[in-house]
Amino acid sequence: MDAARPIVPSGFESAPSGEGAPRATPVMEQYIEIKAANPDCLLFYRMGDFYELFFDDAEIAARALGIVLTKRGKHLGRDIPMCGVPVHRADEYLNRLIALGHRVAVCEQVEDPAEARKRGGKSVVRRDVIRVVTPGTLTEDTLLDAKRNNYLLAIARARVSVGEESRFALSWIDISTGEFRIAECDRAGLAAEIARLEPGEIIVSDALYGDAALAPYLRSLPAVMPLARDVFDGATAERRLAAYFGLATTESFGALSRLELTAAAACISYIERTQLGSRPPLAPPVREAQGTTLAIDQATRSNLELVRTLAGERRGSLLAAVDRTVTAGGSRLLAQRLAAPLTDPDAVGMRHDAVEFFVADATARAEVRERLEAAPDLARALARLVVARGGPRDLAAIRDGITAAAALAAELEKRTNLAAELAQAARALRRLDPALARELDAALAEELPHLKRDGGFVRDGFNAGLDEARALRDESRRVIAALQARYADTTSVRALKIRHNNVLGYFVEVTAQHGERLMAPPLNATFIHRQTLAGQVRFTTTELGALEARIASAADRALGIELETFDKLAAAVTAAAAKIKEAAEALAVLDVAAALAQVAVERHYVRPQLDASLDFVIEGGRHPVVEQALTADGGPFVANDCDLSPPQSAAHGRIYLVTGPNMAGKSTYLRQNALIAILAQMGSFVPARRAKIGAVDRLFSRVGAADDIARGRSTFMVEMVETAAILNQAGERALVILDEIGRGTATFDGLSIAWATIEHLHETNRCRALFATHFHELTALAANLPRLFNATVRVKEWQGDVVFLHEVAPGAADRSYGIQVAKLAGLPPAVIERAKVVLAKLEAEDRASPRDFDELPLFAATPRAPSPHAAAGTLIAALAAIHPDEMSPREALEALYALKAKAAEDG
Ligand code: ADP
Numbered sequence: 053m054d055a056a057r058p059i060v061p062s063g064f065e066s067a068p069s070g071e072g073a074p075r076a077t078p079v080m081e082q083y084i085e086i087k088a089a090n091p092d093c094l095l096f097y098r099m100g101d102f103y104e105l106f107f108d109d110a111e112i113a114a115r116a117l118g119i120v121l122t123k124r125g126k127h128l129g130r131d132i133p134m135c136g137v138p139v140h141r142a143d144e145y146l147n148r149l150i151a152l153g154h155r156v157a158v159c160e161q162v163e164d165p166a167e168a169r170k171r172g173g174k175s176v177v178r179r180d181v182i183r184v185v186t187p188g189t190l191t192e193d194t195l196l197d198a199k200r201n202n203y204l205l206a207i208a209r210a211r212v213s214v215g216e217e218s219r220f221a222l223s224w225i226d227i228s229t230g231e232f233r234i235a236e237c238d239r240a241g242l243a244a245e246i247a248r249l250e251p252g253e254i255i256v257s258d259a260l261y262g263d264a265a266l267a268p269y270l271r272s273l274p275a276v277m278p279l280a281r282d283v284f285d286g287a288t289a290e291r292r293l294a295a296y297f298g299l300a301t302t303e304s305f306g307a308l309s310r311l312e313l314t315a316a317a318a319c320i321s322y323i324e325r326t327q328l329g330s331r332p333p334l335a336p337p338v339r340e341a342q343g344t345t346l347a348i349d350q351a352t353r354s355n356l357e358l359v360r361t362l363a364g365e366r367r368g369s370l371l372a373a374v375d376r377t378v379t380a381g382g383s384r385l386l387a388q389r390l391a392a393p394l395t396d397p398d399a400v401g402m403r404h405d406a407v408e409f410f411v412a413d414a415t416a417r418a419e420v421r422e423r424l425e426a427a428p429d430l431a432r433a434l435a436r437l438v439v440a441r442g443g444p445r446d447l448a449a450i451r452d453g454i455t456a457a458a459a460l461a462a463e464l465e466k467r468t469n470l471a472a473e474l475a476q477a478a479r480a481l482r483r484l485d486p487a488l489a490r491e492l493d494a495a496l497a498e499e500l501p502h503l504k505r506d507g508g509f510v511r512d513g514f515n516a517g518l519d520e521a522r523a524l525r526d527e528s529r530r531v532i533a534a535l536q537a538r539y540a541d542t543t544s545v546r547a548l549k550i551r552h553n554n555v556l557g558y559f560v561e562v563t564a565q566h567g568e569r570l571m572a573p574p575l576n577a578t579f580i581h582r583q584t585l586a587g588q589v590r591f592t593t594t595e596l597g598a599l600e601a602r603i604a605s606a607a608d609r610a611l612g613i614e615l616e617t618f619d620k621l622a623a624a625v626t627a628a629a630a631k632i633k634e635a636a637e638a639l640a641v642l643d644v645a646a647a648l649a650q651v652a653v654e655r656h657y658v659r660p661q662l663d664a665s666l667d668f669v670i671e672g673g674r675h676p677v678v679e680q681a682l683t684a685d686g687g688p689f690v691a692n693d694c695d696l697s698p699p700q701s702a703a704h705g706r707i708y709l710v711t712g713p714n715m716a717g718k719s720t721y722l723r724q725n726a727l728i729a730i731l732a733q734m735g736s737f738v739p740a741r742r743a744k745i746g747a748v749d750r751l752f753s754r755v756g757a758a759d760d761i762a763r764g765r766s767t768f769m770v771e772m773v774e775t776a777a778i779l780n781q782a783g784e785r786a787l788v789i790l791d792e793i794g795r796g797t798a799t800f801d802g803l804s805i806a807w808a809t810i811e812h813l814h815e816t817n818r819c820r821a822l823f824a825t826h827f828h829e830l831t832a833l834a835a836n837l838p839r840l841f842n843a844t845v846r847v848k849e850w851q852g853d854v855v856f857l858h859e860v861a862p863g864a865a866d867r868s869y870g871i872q873v874a875k876l877a878g879l880p881p882a883v884i885e886r887a888k889v890v891l892a893k894l895e896a897e898d899r900a901s902p903r904d905f906d907e908l909p910l911f912a913a914t915p916r917a918p919s920p921h922a923a924a925g926t927l928i929a930a931l932a933a934i935h936p937d938e939m940s941p942r943e944a945l946e947a948l949y950a951l952k953a954k955a956a957e958d959g
């Protein structure tokens with residue numbers, strides 16, 4: 053957003069003033085006045101069938117939309133840049149401007165041009181901004197993604213004294229669904245909340261936007277809008293919030309701090325501002341208590357690919373893998389729940405109960421899903437109708453939604469063993485009044501136009517006046533057909549036609565050769581010449597003129613009655629808004645429960661057991677996304693166990709140190725356990741044979757820089773900053789996933805950092821953790837850290853090649869198999885052979901003069917893991933006899949061959 057854009061369009065502010073300077077035209081004067089009132093928006097200025105943009109706006113829009121920039125006359129001696137978009141395609145262009153973060157003020161003609169003319173020749177048609185379109189306040193389906201919420205987020209900060217931690221209040225609203233929430237957080241939580249909500253637009257006070265500490269972060273976010281202080285005024289906040297809901301106080305919303313009220317009132321004020329007074333139906337604000345949701349920061353979210361992959365696609369994400377919802381509302385709720393898993397085992401248990409019901413009762417699941425498929429997007433249709441942006445199809449959506457709701461409630465009430473969440477949904481569905489659906493159904497035609505101004509949406513027989521007007525209109529059309537036949541007869545021009553266009557209205561048309569005859573007596577007494585074209589001549593007649601007037605007035609009358617009917621129906625819907633909103637939520641709840649049951653049955657997920665312990669037992673766990681990709685290719689996914697529960701006599705959970713060669717499946721194993729925790733706590737069943745999880749309160753996942761190229765900032769610095777965040781924040785309830793940390797720097801640096809990190813996690817954070825590493829030296833740490841366990845992803849060597857088993861087993865990897873993996877990857881054989889020689893030399897040198905790590909417990913305290921081979925003894929003896937420093941490369945190679953032969957004969 054270009055905050056520095058001048059209020060007065062360029063080309064005007066520096067214009068010469070005083071005597072003799074040319075004056076602005078009246079239209080320009082009106083334009084400039086309206087533009088000055090909306091300085092931070094592009095102004096869509098309605099002129100006939102176009103929205104025109106002028107001055108800087110025109111230049112910005114022309115560039116953004118790739119449309120032609122022209123000039124329109126001169127203003128104060130300068131050319132006025134101009135571009136325009138046709139009204140009937142305005143949505144499409146709006147969409148693109150909004151996606152680019154622009155805001156658009158839509159300025160319409162608010163009176164009939166005929167009215168303006170009555171005021172005198174020079175009068176300008178009255179115009180006014182009827183709506184400000186911003187990224188966070190959209191309601192149109194064409195501008196929204198049906199499967200995602202679109203939030204407007206307000207951030208308010210409390211004033212604190214020096215040295216104190218800042219506190220923030222957040223309030224967010226999706227005006228297309230009416231959801232309204234409030235929460236408080238600290239600075240670290242702020243980024244995590246924004247990452248969770250992914251708001252379409254963020255509003256902050258000017259002061260906060262200018263704050264030195266926060267500015268770089270705020271400016272890195274899309275669509276942040278600084279606003280004048282009054283919007284964030286704490287003193288008037290409660291009053292503004294209460295007024296929106298037509299209440300005297302906000303007490304019924306529960307205890308809200310002044311800071312929370314400020315954020316909530318800012319949201320409300322901004323909505324009133326952009327919707328110009330109309331009030332979308334909002335649910336009363338719900339305060340999200342701190343600690344009720346599993347905290348997941350931005351890096352962890354993107355790293356675990358929760359709602360989209362690192363490449364930015366929905367396909368391949370966890371959400372896509374488990375989404376079996378059949379309604380848009382259900383899809384949005386699922387995404388919301390996935391973004392904010394819960395920490396309270398009882399609350400999660402309620403959701404699991406609902407899923408379990410649908411797992412157990414396949415018939416109920418099928419019935420409910422089938423009925424849901426027929427249910428429209430109630431929430432968004434309702435929001436549009438209430439802000440007077442709805443169309444006939446939105447009315448039909450409400451009707452169909454009410455009908456579907458009644459059918460679903462009946463279906464559910466048949467069962468006696470309904471889970472509490474479902475019973476509650478059924479009650480909300482029952483509260484809808486079927487009479488409203490009947491009223492809508494009686495009025496609406498079968499085929500509905502998109503826009504109400506097109507007419508034709510009220511059923512025949514619904515309104516006597518309308519039927520009469522329509523009959524007259526249709527009758528007149530028949531009369532015109534008869535008239536055409538009669539004129540053809542009297543003129544003896546068989547090809548004579550009566551046609552219609554927008555300029556002339558109805559007219560008689562004959563070919564040029566017959567034109568002369570109609571213009572000569574006696575026919576010219578009837579036919580009045582209007583227009584001569586290349587091949588045709590056009591006429592009108594008094595009779596035709598009278599008929600046309602009758603048709604037009606009948607059509608006008610019909611449309612008037614239809615619009616009146618529309619308004620009445622919309623008012624009836626608005627009156628029932630609160631119940632319809634609750635029913636819409638209930639439909640989403642049903643959809644999510646049935647959909648999670650569907651995926652659980654399809655993919656053999658089990659109900660996880662969630663409690664307040666620090667346990668973490670996964671038996672036969674699978675990666676929900678990789679598993680689906682593999683089974684699609686026909687390959688099996690190898691299930692693995694994980695137990696991070698506190699070992700006997702310990703008060704804190706374990707850390708697994710996972711080793712194994714590249715491609716063995718370390719990263720997959722780490723992520724699958726994190727994803728299982730997320731699925732469990734969002735209320736889903738999980739891909740495992742059994743799962744028992746002590747509720748996790750924070751989840752962290754980091755990948756070493758070398759593995760993290762997709763994020764486009766694969767620097768060691770980022771890796772360290774993120775690791776620091778974990779070590780500073782993770783408590784005993786956290787679950788930490790560290791994948792190859794320390795990879796982005798030199799070996800010894802990296803090893804030391806990884807070393808110290810594990811010690812810190814073990815001694816200070818005391819959290820449950822999974823740490824994958826290629827530093828085998830780290831496995832020695834287990835000897836000194838009682839809650840550190842070594843695990844390895846097994847591979848098998850077969851005829852010099854490595855075979856990946858993807859099996860996680862206790863113990864440490866015996867070696868890296870880097871060269872074997874390189875061979876699999878297709879490195880030229882010469883390079884592979886040479887690498888083997890170098891490796892042998894390096895390893896031999898290492899043995900001849902071991903690195904001196906005496907200071908560290910590592911080599912001092914830990915014996916090397918015993919070799920699995922019986923032949924190891926003889927091989928070690930043979931190795932000890934070799935003195936690499938005294939060998940030529942050739943001799944070394946020969947020695948290596950000899951060793952290998954020995955190994956083969958002994959093994
Ligand atoms: P690492 O991190 O050890 O290099 P990855 O976790 O990236 O290995 O896994 C490499 C590939 O192995 C994955 O893309 C996947 O196709 C396959 N894989 C991993 N784990 C399993 C498993 N448990 N069962 C089957 N295939 C697996």
Ligand code: MG
Nearest residue numbers: 718719759791
């Ligand atoms: Mg990996």
